[in-house]
Amino acid sequence: MKHGGVPNAVTSFVAVLVFLQCSCLSAEVVTCSGIVPMVYRNDKISITDFGGVGDGRTSNTKAFREAIYRIDHLRRRGGTLLYIPPGVYLTESFNLTSRMTLYLARGAVIKATQDTANWPLVAPLPSYGRGRERPGGRYMSFIHGDGLHDVIITGENGTIDGQGDVWWNMWRRRTLQFTRPNLVEFKDSRGIIISNVIFKNSPFWNIHPVYCSNVVIRYVTILAPADSPNTDGIDPDSSSHVCIEDSYISTGDDLVAVKSGWDEYGIAYGRPSNDITIRRITGSSPFAGIAVGSETSGGVTNVLAEHITLYNSGIGIHLKTNIGRGGIIRNITVSDVFMENMRKGIKIAGDVGDHPDENYNPNALPVMKHIRIKNVWGEKVLQAGVIQGLKNSPFTDICLANINLRGSSGPRNVPWKCSDVSGGASQVSPSPCAELISRSQTGACSIPF
Template sequence: MKIKQLCVLTLATTLWGCSKQILNSNITQQLQTKAIEFKMPKIQEPIIPNNTVNITDFGAINGGFELNTQAFADAIETVSKKGGGKVIIPPGIWLTGPIILKSNIELHAQAGALIKFSSDKSLYPIIETSFEGLNTWRCISPIYGKNLENVAFTGKGIWDGSGEAWRLVKKEKLTASQWKKFIESGGVLNDKKDVWYPSEQYRIGNQNADQNVRHDLKTKEEFEAIHDFLRPVLVSIQNSKRVLFDGPVFQNSPAWCLHPFLVEDLIIRNTTVRNPWFSQNGDGLDVESCKNVLIENSSFDVGDDAICVKSGKDKDGRDRGVPCENIIIRNNVVYHGHGGVTVGSEMSGGIKNLHVSNCTFIGTDVGLRFKSTRGRGGIVENIFISDIWMIDIPSQAISFDLYYGGKSIAETLAEGGNTISTAMVPVNEETPQFKDISIKNIYINGAQQAVFLQGLPEMNLKNIEISGLTAKADKGFSIIDANGLKLNNINLDIKNSTVLDIYNSKNISIKNTDFNSASTKAINIKGESCKNIELISTEKTNLSQRTFIDKTVQENAVKM
């Protein structure tokens, strides 16, 4: 009898395990096939002809001691003359200079392959290009292609940009042994001895730079004089169609890692992107002015923003006038980074139709980051974000900042916090706009602040809906210059006694919102521009007993 009962129990346990696996599988499948909220065209994958060569067929030498630039060029040229095909990079260490891409080419780095780009800067001539959203001169990228069709990067190999030879490094970001190693490698220090530059030429180039760009220089000859300073992105693909990244690791870039620019039909999946956490401008992926984009099942661990959506900066971006549109970002993990998914600050050409879902941020400085400033212009609209999990966020889990000044939020907080201003300026083509944004099913387990929303007095954040948010954080919500904000099904466990700070905002609806603070100032409302703010209590939380209305607020602006 006992044996029979044991068999029945074992069978039941097995069936429950199978059911649980099926349930979990169904949940995962539902998340991965989540409906897209806008009309999304089918993204076309590259079509690569069935021709194959191996770089060793062209004299490539393994080991990382011999330069294989010509072998890569010859392999690409050979398959290109046949109409295209696959170039195989076998296991080994392959040292090379810049690789110039052609249409109908697949670079397949097999598992065990390490493509190491030379640190000899003379191999990288300067070219006219776009960097930081501006038209400028820069060293050619280690992997570069323009006006192409059908390009693919596949395999499990590693592409390494030798970024340590290009970047400045701040002493405060290194251990003592790391700092010693940089000093012993050569280079020069600043006067305070707390910043290391790869060369004197780099130090000179950096002196008058604004976010890594020299606006005062105009001619190629002037830029050539600071050649070492003009560090490139690792992968630059411009004005192209049908581009695929599937499988490889891209790491240690001189600047941004992957920069698809003006690309239509772009797929990035099963890809690992990593830069040292201390790397200056070590972005993971910057998708700029691209159309029809899928980013999924990938991981990022970088020194700046991880997954970035951009469309040019200031007048250069507005003159180009090409938005980033029809973008799906799903099923990704971000470890270190200034932002998990970031929109801006270069958004002067506009950004529209963006879907972000099922992403996990582990210790990123910020989770969801939206940033711009006066002078940019551009419209960010039709944004849909859902099912995001965040843990141990050192600053703001969700951040909208229309006063972005080029620094990380951690740096901004260290200097006293975000700018709050009542000064209005005229609305014109330089005024940025963020509107029609849905954020739902967000889980925040640890953050300095759950949500920071700040528009401009002359152009408020407009029509933002946040629902199904659960957060444990030191601070709750800051809502500044917002119009049409809806908060619904919000659960907050906040250390500060004030949970929601509302300033100069209007048409605000807060319902089904519970929090742990019993303070009479748990909700703090101030500012003469406040209007039509509706607070609806729950059975658990009587908002009328926990709301402070400042004398600056007009009578009847708040409805309980």
């Protein structure tokens, strides 16, 4: 086989991964493996077969587009694996296709060009009504998939590098014409696996499944400088049956943020995020570790986040919405969290986030209820918690149990701050606000749970 071709190691990779998944299951470690099956591809091609050159200087845009055109039009039985050998492959943005695996070898880097002037534009998401940052369209994600099924991005911890600093500087100088591109976005797609890849320096959000179902993201590393603007790690958006696990994330914004549309546009589109699992995530961020919102106009239900480790961050657990959002946030459970050196441990608020325009309905009030946060330990937490509901839509059934958030010099820290909230608390230190304590034994909030 010529240099850069598909190695025999790829042939056995899927079988090895399945074995590891079975081993984890036998050890009683809960995993996402059943949501989307890992698919073996008999047909394998290499980017070098299409003229790809991994010298970090040569443009590989034509090679990527021709390789994916071949996969899309030949449609081999079982799909095709596109192998990226070691090297640095500079390219413009490109679209994936269904029934394909993008496989990055160890030492392989797919690097985005910084030619922003020729970056393609796509239409705004209907649940947002406009670009998230600027009116009008938005720049297409670096790696993009629209209306796809059965797509895998995996490998041997190769890297997808967005070279986002040019975009961050445009944002800082306020010279952006349209909303910055995500690093990877799947839209209206299903059966997606992203695993064993390093994502770094995204221009905007890193991984964005929107209007998707059956998505597994695991064993990934996501990196961006702490001062890089809006570089969220993973944002499931109006999507269902999404599982995110066993990953390290250190970025300039929320590590994981569940979303579902923006104000009147999200209400009209009406697609919620539901059945989202987040587990065994470690990381740091100047903003939030695990977040819901603030764009939640389609609703967010049935979210489980567990076994989370956070450090050197702004807020550990952040549930956020705003007047004009509408939408119901309910059945959210966060458990088994350790955090260290945080500004706030827990924040649940109804006054967070901006609006797309002046046409939002001030009477579209969000509903927040059935929230369970338990088994949380924090060291060096400046303020334990803030829970601020809305006067005309109080947050209800907010339940806290077995939470210990210690200050920077021992158990003392800034007291809880609460308003327009009801629920219960059990074994919470420092003692939470009276609105929770006084209702700790009511049937509406069963503690312990």
